[in-house]
Amino acid sequence: MSIELKNISKSYGSCQILNHINLTIQTGELVALLGPSGSGKTSLLRVLAGLEYADEGSILFHGINLTDAPIKKRKAGFVFQHYALFNTMTIRENIAYGLKVKSRKFRPSKRAIHEKVDQLLHLVRLEPYGERYPSQLSGGQRQRVALARALAIEPHILLLDEPFGALDAKVRKELRQWLRQLHRQVKMTSLLVTHDQEEAFEVADRIVIINKGQIEQIGTPSQVYEKPVNSFVYDFIGHVNRVRGTIRDGQFINGNFKIPVENTGSTDGIAFIRPDQFSIKAANGHAANRAWPATITHIHPAGSVIRLELERQDDAQSIEVELTKREFSQLSLIKSQRVFLEPKQIKVFAADGL
DSSP: OOEEEEEEEEEETTEEEEEEEEEEEOTTOEEEEEOOTTSSHHHHHHHHHTSSOOSEEEEEETTEEOTTOOHHHHOEEEEESSOOOOTTSOHHHHHHHHHHTSOTTTOOOHHHHHHHHHHHHHHTTOGGGTTSOGGGSOHHHHHHHHHHHHHHTOOSEEEEESTTTTSOHHHHHHHHHHHHHHHHHHOOEEEEEESOHHHHHHHOSEEEEEETTEEEEEEOHHHHHHSOSSHHHHHHSSOOEEEEEEEETTEEEETTEEEEOSOOSOEEEEEEEOTTSEEEEETTSOOOTTOEEEEEEEEEOOSSEEEEEEEETTTOOEEEEEEEHHHHHHHTOOTTOEEEEEESSOEEEETTOO
16 A cells, blocks of 8 residues: 655644645555654644644545545554553453454454454464453553554554654664564555654664654665755764854865865855764874864763763864774773874755755
């Protein structure tokens, strides 16, 4: 089931939440809507689901216009941050609920419902828990029940709104891996709303970056990370150091630091450098023309990388750097040591973001 959103706009009073959104999701694709709080992610999901209606634009499911269609005609499965399970029903009864409340004409037989629930319990790895109640399950298990209940009605599309937001970091990571594996099995067209970048990058086929009701960029996880189209995306995705300067005569200038840029005009500029895109040399060595003198103010040794906090000696700006443990060991760095920082890869945008 493919989904096509054409020129979707939505306002609440004088506040425009969605501004001419155009998006196509291919059949079987898992797309993540990623953006800061208040960017319009959930509003777009609700318009797609039929929980709200757009002020302008059209929604097509596999070429059929369902812009004004009610929820039941869209056949969407919902999974939300709060599981909304029935506490007085067993897990088996919760999963079967959507099938049992169908009209008599479309309701499966009791045997068919029982078999369907068995299949879903197996799919979400909860076979031993069918006769338990939600209160007897962990948060991660309850979220899997919510997903099984959404799949029970055999929806055409699956809509997930911050499904793991209420869980702790370890459980979220486990469920992200599980969701990706599950999607490979069921291959259902899915839209995931999240503000968790790691979650989006781990599970999605493509990522849609949305900000202030507008789409900033659409691409695969690697495309969005490696080739951000503007300063908002670069700043929003991952960790980054921002260095302000001036663009003049084809160069970005920050103090004595200069690098060539494509922009030949004269304007304020911002340079973005990822923490892992620095070379560090001891201060008693020879400084390159593009190096900043800095002092190490803090060392974070935990995890798979070593994180350093440094203060530039020329303008006191704080810089974050990441090194592998091997690089750190070879350099023998210590706190308060003076070094030279040289960006290996740098991206410059004009201050207006273009």
